[in-house]
Amino acid sequence: MVSIKEGNSPDTETLILEAARKVFIRKGYDGARMQEIADEAGINKALLHYYFRSKEKLFDQIFLAAFKDFWPSIKSELEQGDGSVKCLIRAGVNAYTDMLMKTPYLPAFVVSEINRSPERMEGLLQASGVDAAFVMAVVQRGIDRGEVLPMDPRSLLINMLxxxxxxxxxxxxLSRLFFDSEEAFMSFVGQRRQEVYAFMCRAVLHSSAL
Amino acid sequence: MVSIKEGNSPDTETLILEAARKVFIRKGYDGARMQEIADEAGINKALLHYYFRSKEKLFDQIFLAAFKDFWPSIKSELEQGDGSVKCLIRAGVNAYTDMLMKTPYLPAFVVSEINRSPERMEGLLQASGVDAAFVMAVVQRGIDRGEVLPMDPRSLLINMLxxxxxxxxxxxxLSRLFFDSEEAFMSFVGQRRQEVYAFMCRAVLHSSAL
DNA sequence: ATTTGGTTTAACCATTTGGTCAAATTTAAA
DNA sequence: TTTAAATTTGACCAAATGGTTAAACCAAAT
Structure with missing residues (x-):
């Protein structure tokens, strides 16, 4: 028996999770190797199966966490605002920009893996509790009030995403096509926060609401 | 010797290429199996190596073609216009929409594989002859003429893409999150042509140029 | 009919890979 | 200290996989 609850050594377990996350994001599920994950964690390969039974179980855990991070919470910033679509756009752009500066590789990982096996989506949406109903309602209200040009609320959200x-x-x-270096590109996307916000406002807000 | 030039049976070779394209797009490079490609083409696995030496060589050929298709030519429609950014936007949206209705799975494939091994980009850009200089110049001219709001030309192009x-x-x-069925989603994106065009124009054109 | 050279196939091979297991080691309770 | 349980490891395994090869096949030229 171990003093830490549930009998698992959190040190090793999180070590594995962090290593697995790195390798899965770098190589994808099919390209990742259990041996590489073990090496990255500096442990024996058998330990991966001791803690997580199989490659797929390990991946599932990593990917569910990644999928949750893929939808940053905008509620906190949204509640400080006046409930307008303008605030929704600002909150959305801010939340995503923050997430992206922290984990820039995450969206490509999520999108690639979901395209590889779209049947996961069902369970993922359920397990992550992601729901668009709330933001959809905010946009619809903005349209009804005349703040936003008449359009499909889904268009507005999909365009912002x-x-x-x-x-x-x-x-x-993009970095190879439009920029001289990876650094130049990262500096460019770092400045996009205000730019995307203004771009969205010009595109969807009634001129009176600008 | 065979009557067809160069001693290769074009029937079998294109059969392989079409099958490989399907499987690579469905499973990605790492997930694709040579046996599955052979089955899809209805031929013996050894033939794949007879015609293309290795999995990687076969993939390279498929992927270069996919990468070229990823950048549809907008020159023809562009030359019919007046050289304005408005025309550039229309031509770009049209060319991409056409490409996407024909091969909707292509962008996800290209993006996934490039993220898996970004070092390919160098050679790909060279081999495909893709170059942003021309459209960049069109946008810059639009800014100088006051047709377009002052902004980084790269922003305009990246936002449109x-x-x-x-x-x-x-x-x-998106289809799971915002729509009831895959069909509903496809019908939605089918109607996006005008929507994206108008959205872009509102966002980047000077009000006098609308 | 025979030869010739490209084409196709079944069988086979070496290596990789996810996964297992029994033994060794560590940890902490008794 | 002893003991029992959890943890860690190296060795190992069966299946899968990319690739090879020698033989068979086939169309056309002689």
């Missing part, structure tokens, strides 16, 4: 996420998902392409 | 490509790259996520 696209503007914020796309540069990170396509980083290797 | 993001708006058009993102829904397809994230299809499984």
């Amino acid at each position: 696209g503007l914020v996420l796309f540069p990170f998902i396509s980083r290797p392409v | 993001g708006l058009v490509l993102f829904p397809f790259i994230s299809r499984p996520v």
